[in-house]
Amino acid sequence: MRRTRQQARETRDQILDAAERLFAEHGVSRTSLEDIAMRAGCTRGAIYGHFRNKSDLFVAMTNRVMLPMEMLVAATTDAAEPDPLGRIRQLLVYFLGKAVVEPHSRRVFEVLFTKCENTKDMVLVIERQHDAARNGRMYLERGLRNAIARGQLPFDLDTERASSVVHAFLGGVLRDWLLERDSIMLPRDAEFLTDVCIGMFSYSPSLRRAQGACG
Structure with a gap:
């Protein structure tokens, strides 16, 4: 049969x-x-x-799970979105609060971040990670520019640097959590960590464009 x-x-x-x-x-x-x-x-x-x-x-x-920066591709680029910064925050909290503790996602992230050697088996996945990082930063920049236009973020925010900070933030939090669960408590600290990251957009002088630079 x-x-x-x-x-x-x-x-x-x-x-x-x-x-x-x-x-x-x-x-x-x-x-x-x-x-x-x-x-x-x-x-x-x-x-x-x-x-x-x-x-x-x-x-x-x-392929059964979304990579961290792939989630940010969903960050709003719709000019009609009334709360673009809130949408970005929602996605970050979702990733840190839910996606990383879902069993399949957690195991796949553990493999990718801590149990994976750079071998020929990894080529397509590495390419996917690079594409996800590049596209995630690009779409996140659009969301940040939308938030600037809505008056939610400083007009001189360096959106390229800010999107790179988010990429590094997600990777760092995820690695620390996977390597030493007691160092970062997820999902408990998801909102706290997200608000620290987003707070840098408004208060860090290092994320300001130099005067006269193009945005």
Whole structure:
């Protein structure tokens, strides 16, 4: 009897779940397809029925979650948005308060930030991370300029630097939380950390454009 699509989907998810846990426990390079098959309760052949190789499986695993800066692509660029800064804050709080403690997201972030070696298996994921960072900063800049136009932020805010600060902020908080959970308490501190980051936009002299510089 041929497998139904639902059965195939369930098997694929079981393989991805097993890979996610094993990569988080042992790292990507130290986990074999045989290990994944054993944890998933299937054969290595079953894995090849869904994925070309470990690299393909790894990419599929990371594609199940949104990367930190990909969430900021949703930052408002709509000129009609009445509260663009509030929208940016909402996204940051959501990421730190919910996304990082959701089981799949937490394990994938742990693999990417602390258990992943720079190998050929990583090429497509590294490219995705670079694209996410670039696009996230670009869209965040648009949201910040919208907030400036609404009078929510100083007119001379250096939006390029500010968006880079947010990128570094998210990466730093996430790494610290993954490496030492007691150093940062998530989701408890999500709003506090977000407000500290956003507060820099208004009060840090280092985030002001030099007089006469183009915005």
